Amino acid sequence: MGQKVNPISFRLQVHKNWDSRWFANKRDFSKWLAEDIQIREVIEKKFASRPTIDRIEIERSANQVTVTIHTAKAGVVIGRGGAGVQELKTQLEKIASLPVRINIEEVKRPELSAKLVAENIARQLERRINFRRATKMAAQNTINAGAKGIRIEVAGRLNNAEMARREKIIEGSVPLHTLRADIDFHSARAECAGVGIVGVKVWIYKGERSDA
Numbered sequence: 001m002g003q004k005v006n007p008i009s010f011r012l013q014v015h016k017n018w019d020s021r022w023f024a025n026k027r028d029f030s031k032w033l034a035e036d037i038q039i040r041e042v043i044e045k046k047f048a049s050r051p052t053i054d055r056i057e058i059e060r061s062a063n064q065v066t067v068t069i070h071t072a073k074a075g076v077v078i079g080r081g082g083a084g085v086q087e088l089k090t091q092l093e094k095i096a097s098l099p100v101r102i103n104i105e106e107v108k109r110p111e112l113s114a115k116l117v118a119e120n121i122a123r124q125l126e127r128r129i130n131f132r133r134a135t136k137m138a139a140q141n142t143i144n145a146g147a148k149g150i151r152i153e154v155a156g157r158l159n160n161a162e163m164a165r166r167e168k169i170i171e172g173s174v175p176l177h178t179l180r181a182d183i184d185f186h187s188a189r190a191e192c193a194g195v196g197i198v199g200v201k202v203w204i205y206k207g208e209r210s211d212a
Helices: 026-046 074-078 080-095 114-126 131-144
Strands: 053-060 065-071 100-106 149-156 165-172 181-192 196-208
Touching: 026 053, 026 065, 026 080, 053 114, 065 074, 074 080, 074 100, 080 100, 114 131, 114 149, 114 181, 114 196, 131 149, 131 165, 131 196
Parallel strands: 065 100
Antiparallel strands: 053 065, 149 165, 149 196, 181 196
């Protein structure tokens, strides 16, 4: 039986960091954790129609909550004249127990983000695009963007088949056991009409980290 470990949690404190960074006592911990989950859900839901959000980082200090949104399309998040950010801030301050500050950081190469690649494939599968075409194009674009390797797995009733199966494509090398290896990972779900849910998993190897 295979023992699967999330590649990001496996590398925490080696060269990856937590997406939520704060320290709480026993009384506040569960409340702050629930707030973090709600904040992420609100942001993801707001931009669910197109895959633009790469990562959401939350930091708490004594007097404010800082939410940093890493996105492929900063203009979509900011909105016309900053209206989008202001509206989002109002929504988040209803959830958070402290004032909220929002930072927007643009992702220069969305092809190297496992989350964006996985969600892009999932949206294509929902539009009934052939899974082989979607995965091959995504893998090629990622390699062309400078990745050392990519592995994509899709599982479910692929191409309207009666029986669910798992298919994978690997380009380049993806050394999952090497802690120095900078590997990004994400899983997404495609809710396909008539065949149910198809799962998509993406691993992207960006090279070895010298600081590990």
